[in-house]
Amino acid sequence: MKKHLHAFRATVLLSAKEKSYFGFFNQLAQYLLKAATLGALIMIWNSLFAAGVDTDGMTLQQFCVYTVMSTVLAPLMDIRTPASGWLHEGTLLRLYLRPTGLFSQLAAYTLGGALQPLLFLSMPVAAVSLLFGMDLTPASAWFFLSLPLTVLQGFAVDLLFACLLIRLDGLEWVIHDLRGAMTALLSGSLIPFAALPGKLGPILQLSPLGTLAGAPLALYTGMAQPVKILPAQIIWNLILWPLAAKCLAASRERMVCYGG
Amino acid sequence: MAGNVKKTFRLLRLYAKMDLEWILQDTRAVIIILLSETVSNLCSMAGILLLAVRFGGIGGFNADQMLFMMGFFELGGGLCSMLFGNFNVMHISRRVGRGQMDHMLLQPVPLLSQILSEGFMPFSGSGQLLLGIVLTVFSLCRLQLTLTVTWFLLLCYYLIVHTALLLGQSFIYGSLAFSRPVAAEEISTMILDVNSELGRFPLFSLPRPLAGILCTVLPSGLLAWFPSMVLLGQMDLTVSLTLPFVVSTLFVLTAVTVFRKGLKYYEKNSCNRFKDMGFRR
Numbered sequence: 264m265k266k267h268l269h270a271f272r273a274t275v276l277l278s279a280k281e282k283s284y285f286g287f288f289n290q291l292a293q294y295l296l297k298a299a300t301l302g303a304l305i306m307i308w309n310s311l312f313a314a315g316v317d318t319d320g321m322t323l324q325q326f327c328v329y330t331v332m333s334t335v336l337a338p339l340m341d342i343r344t345p346a347s348g349w350l351h352e353g354t355l356l357r358l359y360l361r362p363t364g365l366f367s368q369l370a371a372y373t374l375g376g377a378l379q380p381l382l383f384l385s386m387p388v389a390a391v392s393l394l395f396g397m398d399l400t401p402a403s404a405w406f407f408l409s410l411p412l413t414v415l416q417g418f419a420v421d422l423l424f425a426c427l428l429i430r431l432d433g434l435e436w437v438i439h440d441l442r443g444a445m446t447a448l449l450s451g452s453l454i455p456f457a458a459l460p461g462k463l464g465p466i467l468q469l470s471p472l473g474t475l476a477g478a479p480l481a482l483y484t485g486m487a488q489p490v491k492i493l494p495a496q497i498i499w500n501l502i503l504w505p506l507a508a509k510c511l512a513a514s515r516e517r518m519v520c521y522g523g
Numbered sequence: 524m525a526g527n528v529k530k531t532f533r534l535l536r537l538y539a540k541m542d543l544e545w546i547l548q549d550t551r552a553v554i555i556i557l558l559s560e561t562v563s564n565l566c567s568m569a570g571i572l573l574l575a576v577r578f579g580g581i582g583g584f585n586a587d588q589m590l591f592m593m594g595f596f597e598l599g600g601g602l603c604s605m606l607f608g609n610f611n612v613m614h615i616s617r618r619v620g621r622g623q624m625d626h627m628l629l630q631p632v633p634l635l636s637q638i639l640s641e642g643f644m645p646f647s648g649s650g651q652l653l654l655g656i657v658l659t660v661f662s663l664c665r666l667q668l669t670l671t672v673t674w675f676l677l678l679c680y681y682l683i684v685h686t687a688l689l690l691g692q693s694f695i696y697g698s699l700a701f702s703r704p705v706a707a708e709e710i711s712t713m714i715l716d717v718n719s720e721l722g723r724f725p726l727f728s729l730p731r732p733l734a735g736i737l738c739t740v741l742p743s744g745l746l747a748w749f750p751s752m753v754l755l756g757q758m759d760l761t762v763s764l765t766l767p768f769v770v771s772t773l774f775v776l777t778a779v780t781v782f783r784k785g786l787k788y789y790e791k792n793s794c795n796r797f798k799d800m801g802f803r804r
Contacts, residue, residue: 286705292710292713293713296713296716296720299717299720300720300721303720303721306724306729307571307574307724307728310582310727310728311578314578314582316578431555432552434556437555437559437560440560440563441559443563444563444564444567445562445563447566447567448566449566453570454570454573454574458577459573459577460573460576463573
């Protein structure tokens with residue numbers, strides 16, 4: 264057990280220190296893109312509130328904090344293990360040759376990989392928001408339970424997407440784009456569910472993707488009550504994890520890696 | 524000159540045929556790609572659109588006008604992707620950064636003809652364009668605009684501007700890959716992503732200097748928001764014709780100049796990632 268923990272910690276550190284293949288400036292440009300989207304959304308909230316629209320009692324502060332925190336917590340709420348990319352490149356096969364489990368290796372690489380964006384994107388965004396006078400205190404302490412559940416569920420969802428990639432014979436970029444667009448809308452990481460029209464928000468809030476980003480953010484900003492959200496998160500974890508493990512086991516024989 | 528034009532059209536026909544043959548050979552993959560492209564494009568614009576529906580509009584646009592703007596964005600993006608989407612022509616930094624320019628320079632066809640024809644995929648690359656057409660027609664039906672010949676000419680004009688701006692930016696920034704092949708390999712993708720993210724936002728709420736930047740230096744505002752303002756009759760025609768023309772022309776001219784300089788650098792230094800069978804094939 265101790266040996267495995269040591270290997271896990273070493274892999275996390277290795278992954279955290281790993282340089283991006285395309286270099287730091289490439290990474291920085293991606294962070295700037297995220298910051299630009301954040302700025303555009305905050306401008307939209309400002310314009311909506313300036314126009315005096317009916318927001319069902321929600322405040323501009325809540326919307327702005329939601330948007331800021333969705334960027335700050337993005338590396339934890341949108342879990343992307345290297346499984347899909349490595350499957351395409353052929354690197355995934357080497358994980359099977361090591362004396363530790365596939366899940367723990369993927370988890371270690373993902374957690375390590377999240378450290379850089381947390382340092383270079385999340386912290387500056389949070390600091391700038393505080394400087395602008397935004398109150399980033401969570402509205403509910405249940406958020407601290409919701410976030411780990413989101414991270415756990417995120418791993419399961421990512422593995423299911425990797426299985427989908429295997430089933431579709433490695434159409435990596437198609438799945439990548441599809442996933443990016445779908446999770447942005449359906450996970451609530453871009454627009455709060457409370458701002459969606461009709462019954463769409465409450466329905467999405469309890470969906471498997473909606474409980475990813477939407478759940479902790481809604482609790483953080485006080486846009487939703489934990490009574491419905493937390494049980495939904497627990498239920499989806501209980502459903503998605505066995506499903507992901509089963510799908511991955513079934514897909515193992517179907518893996519085709521290009522290599523190179 | 525006339526010979527080169529003929530050659531380009533012959534190549535376009537050839538690439539269209541190859542695209543059709545691919546569809547006939549691997550229909551399953553094409554259907555999956557088209558479907559997922561449609562879903563991902565719908566999802567990308569749905570967020571802003573749903574906000575417009577929920578709050579009765581954003582800034583100066585009501586929900587139907589926002590739908591038109593999104594439709595126009597998909598129309599422009601779809602046209603660009605159908606004409607230049609294949610073989611990384613739009614993402615030119617990948618071709619340059621992977622040392623694949625040699626493969627182009629070896630061909631007995633002018634480089635410009637190759638750039639204008641290689642990306643053409645009229646069948647498998649038409650998903651976004653079809654989505655754009657459906658959304659634009661649907662929004663126009665709801666808006667009940669009076670459509671004239673001038674209006675259609677304006678629509679075509681702004682679609683050309685959209686394409687010129689995207690390609691221009693991709694080639695300007697992509698030329699960095701001549702000197703920095705690894706670091707800048709994905710720079711065209713990144714600049715296209717910036718445009719894709721910001722181009723869908725209406726800029727009404729931005730302070731004037733920022734809106735000015737987004738309509739000139741980083742012209743994502745000219746991709747859909749500005750044209751929609753004009754086509755929906757919310758802007759004076761003089762400015763609306765001049766600004767996109769000047770900006771897109773400048774971007775194209777700069778792209779040509781910068782890319783030529785890059786090619787000269789490449790002729791002297793080549794690329795350390797060159798492989799005869801193609802880096803990453």
